[in-house]
Amino acid sequence: MCMASSPSLSFFLFLALLAVTTTAIQSSSTKEHTNTIHLHFYMHDDYTGYTGSKPTAIRIITMPKTSPNDTSPRTFGDMVALNNVLTEGPSHKSKHVGRAQGFAVRVAEGGTVSDLSLHLVFGQGAYNGSSLTVHGRIPMDQPVRESVVVGGTGHFRFAKGYMLSKNYDYNLATGGVVEIDVYVIM
Numbered sequence: 538m539c540m541a542s543s544p545s546l547s548f549f550l551f552l553a554l555l556a557v558t559t560t561a562i563q564s565s566s567t568k569e570h571t572n573t574i575h576l577h578f579y580m581h582d583d584y585t586g587y588t589g590s591k592p593t594a595i596r597i598i599t600m601p602k603t604s605p606n607d608t609s610p611r612t613f614g615d616m617v618a619l620n621n622v623l624t625e626g627p628s629h630k631s632k633h634v635g636r637a638q639g640f641a642v643r644v645a646e647g648g649t650v651s652d653l654s655l656h657l658v659f660g661q662g663a664y665n666g667s668s669l670t671v672h673g674r675i676p677m678d679q680p681v682r683e684s685v686v687v688g689g690t691g692h693f694r695f696a697k698g699y700m701l702s703k704n705y706d707y708n709l710a711t712g713g714v715v716e717i718d719v720y721v722i723m
């Protein structure tokens with residue numbers, strides 16, 4: 538008797554919990570959907586100085602190669618600091634919309650994967666003075682890399698979302714132009 542009634546009680550409890558959970562998911566996804574902001578721009582990861590008088594990306598730690606056959610221009614353990622220009626179009630002469638400031642550590646052999654910490658600081662329009670903080674794993678052998686927007690300041694307080702980056706005109710030795718899409722919800 539006891540055994541027979543107990544499963545049906547847990548079943549109703551389960552249904553009740555399911556209803557609560559479903560409602561919570563629906564209301565949060567509706568809210569997120571209505572507040573999505575899409576930002577599109579280009580980042581100049583400039584190790585050579587083509588955007589101005591000096592580079593905006595510099596290697597601050599250069600690790601020795603672990604194999605003489607390693608011909609990659611990057612090495613596991615290399616560290617770089619970034620103060621890159623963000624532009625509206627792919628040319629560095631197009632309108633400047635902000636800067637990407639942060640650092641990256643190469644976390645795979647050949648330096649093809651980076652652990653990236655970046656602040657996107659906007660200097661134009663409605664978002665002037667606001668910033669987004671991004672943390673990501675960047676595998677350079679992938680056409681599209683996804684990073685996490687972990688927060689923001691100013692207009693972007695309490696922001697979360699994701700950033701997609703892909704090479705526009707780029708190589709591992711000298712850097713170049715990276716196309717960026719950011720999707721933010723608040």
Ligand SMILES: *[C@@H]1O[C@H](CO)[C@@H](O)[C@H](O)[C@H]1NC(C)=O
Binds near residue numbers: 604605606
């Ligand atoms: C480097 O490459 C050569 C030729 O492919 C190979 O014989 C040698 O074992 C490699 N050395 C290392 C340290 O991997």
Ligand SMILES: *[C@@H]1O[C@H](CO)[C@@H](O)[C@H](O)[C@H]1NC(C)=O
Binds near residue numbers: 660661662665666
């Ligand atoms: C952005 O904000 C800074 C600091 O408040 C200000 O000096 C600058 O003129 C602003 N730029 C634009 C394009 O609004």
